[in-house]
Amino acid sequence: MKYKNVCFATFISRPNRFIAKVLIDGQEQTVHVKNTGRCRELLIKGTKVVLEKSDNPARKTQYDLIAVYKGNRLINMDSQAPNKAVFEWLTSGGYIENPALVKPESVFGSSRLDFYIESENEKAYAEVKGVTLEADGVARFPDAPTERGRKHLGELINAKKQGYRAAVIFVIQMKGCKYFEPNFETDMPFANELKRAFDSGVEVIALDCKVTPDSMIIDREIEVRL
Numbered sequence: 001m002k003y004k005n006v007c008f009a010t011f012i013s014r015p016n017r018f019i020a021k022v023l024i025d026g027q028e029q030t031v032h033v034k035n036t037g038r039c040r041e042l043l044i045k046g047t048k049v050v051l052e053k054s055d056n057p058a059r060k061t062q063y064d065l066i067a068v069y070k071g072n073r074l075i076n077m078d079s080q081a082p083n084k085a086v087f088e089w090l091t092s093g094g095y096i097e098n099p100a101l102v103k104p105e106s107v108f109g110s111s112r113l114d115f116y117i118e119s120e121n122e123k124a125y126a127e128v129k130g131v132t133l134e135a136d137g138v139a140r141f142p143d144a145p146t147e148r149g150r151k152h153l154g155e156l157i158n159a160k161k162q163g164y165r166a167a168v169i170f171v172i173q174m175k176g177c178k179y180f181e182p183n184f185e186t187d188m189p190f191a192n193e194l195k196r197a198f199d200s201g202v203e204v205i206a207l208d209c210k211v212t213p214d215s216m217i218i219d220r221e222i223e224v225r226l
Helices: 081-091 147-161 188-199
Strands: 006-013 019-024 027-033 048-053 063-070 073-076 101-108 111-118 123-131 133-135 138-141 165-172 179-182 203-212 215-224
Touching: 006 027, 006 063, 019 048, 019 063, 073 203, 081 101, 081 111, 081 123, 081 165, 081 203, 081 215, 101 147, 111 147, 123 138, 123 147, 138 165, 147 165, 147 188, 165 215, 179 188, 188 203
Parallel strands: 027 063, 123 165, 138 179, 165 203, 179 215
Antiparallel strands: 006 019, 006 048, 019 027, 048 063, 063 073, 101 111, 111 123, 133 138, 203 215
């Protein structure tokens, strides 16, 4: 997936989940943050960030904050990017070969799962989780307790029981992580439910990404440790 009209800025502060204060060419501006997660370890005063300029001149905030540098590592933190990247990956046969249908936002049970995928021989549901949290080369999810995430895992378990192929896909929005694991300290119930899903036959997939200031593309599968 590609961005257009990107530029660089310096992060100042984050007054709330939706906006941030940044310096662009020495001028302070308010920008929209495309990730409502905490991201406390990323958005640190003085950090270099990447913005995308809106093509709508009437919009209140003219820029979206889409990525941040953590040392030399560039981390995409656009919460919409993982689904866009996975859609490209799925349609290219990354999960099921020769898919005839890749349908975003498909209802199953009492939830809306991210993707329904169908080929001549297989039918599957997949849920996507974006991962921006990294420590000591290990990618972790979530960065805050997620009851919604646990519910989605339960739906994938039910899909598997009904004969569908089912997967939860963790998109590591960066390169250089050694492996992925659930964030036991932050959300042990999610970690337990992920293990239950795996034991029930749900595929747990972690994919890292090549990230540039104006793109994010799924690169390769990395190890999952539950």
